[in-house]
Amino acid sequence: MRLSSYNPQERYRRRAADQLAGLLTVLVLVCLSFGIGFWLGGKNSSYQHGVLKDDVEQLSSENTVLQDTITELRAEAQTAIARHDRLKRLYDDAVPEGPMRDLVKLLKRQIDEGRDAKRLAFLIRSARPPSNCSDEQALRFIVSTPAYKGPESRVVLANGALVITGSGLSAVNTEGRAEAWFDPSKAVSVEFVVSGGEAEVKTGVLPMRHSVVIGDREYRINIAEGARSFAKVNYDSCDYP
Structure with a gap:
């Protein structure tokens, strides 16, 4: 008969040792995990700090560029305003x-x-107001018509330097026949011929006003209906200019 060597105390000690070893292992793993997590957190924090720092620097650079752009735009706006004011002054002076x-x-x-x-x-x-004007004078001439058979009639002014003649439509009698005199209710053509110059013709119903410059005198002429067949010429002359 053999005696058993089983020792329950030894068994408990081993179990306690195994439990302690397991606990220590868990603690080591926890500490290791915590340390790795802390290290990774630090790394991530450093990375985030670097990213934020880069973002801040980029934003600062963009802000500087934006401020420079705003300054340039303000300068351009002031230049445009000054140019607009100058053009407005020029426009107001011109028009x-x-x-x-x-x-x-x-x-x-x-x-x-x-x-x-x-x-x-x-x-x-x-x-402009006339100056040094002569006294008004009156002359007359016959307004020629298609039915007029008499001699040419004209008015000569300025010592022969200006010749005035006129023509019009014949008046019609009650029988519908043309008369020798002109019809004052119709337009007449008056020709002004300056010596050495071109003739100027004005057409219209009398009275008619006209002016002609000869030398240093301006002749102001008014032509109106006169006695039958005639146009009456009233004129004076003033210094020119």
């Missing part, structure tokens, strides 16, 4: 407001319609 602007528009329209610019300038200058 003034009020009656002067209306006059400029009228002159442009007249020239566009074919009016002679020199003639328009003359008319404007003629609008």
